[in-house]
Amino acid sequence: MARAPSSLFGHLFLLVALVASIPNHTSAADVELVCSKGFDALLGEIKSQPETEQKKVDTDQFEVYAIGFNLYSVTTARHPAHPTIVRRQIIESKEGISLDMTACSFGDKKAFDALMKEFEKLNEAMKRQIQRDHH
Secondary structure, three states: OOOOOHHHHHHHHHHHHHHHOHHHOOOOOOOOOOHHHOHHHHHHHHHHOOOOEEEOOOOOOEEEEEEOOEEEEEEOOOOOOOOEEEEEEEEEEOOEEEEEEEEEEOOOHHHHHHHHHHHHHHHHHHHHHHHHHOO
16 A cells, blocks of 8 residues: 655645544634636735634644644645645535645745645545544
8 A cells, every 4th residue: 555645645644634623613714716816916815814723733844724623735846836825625425524725836846736736645545534533
């Protein structure tokens, strides 16, 4: 089994913690990623929400912010795909819990594509974890 890159591995644990909080969580506003706004405007909007909580991660390639059931992973200048923002949203429905991902990239396309593949692997790991925890 392939391991997720260490720079993203901590994101999995942040999502697991968000899922665990679902029964006790009240709805919060989220920031929809409208790429035409640009990187700086989107980041400013994320940071300015009263519910925004910056999460600690073990990498200097990302900053991570949580707003409700939304986790925003923002590349720093040290990441090849910078500037990029990835939003992963946990959605609860009658069918169970699912994960939706959207992203805006303003940098290198190849680096962004590689980053998205890493996140897709993490999303699959997250879905397996949710299934184990909720069944």
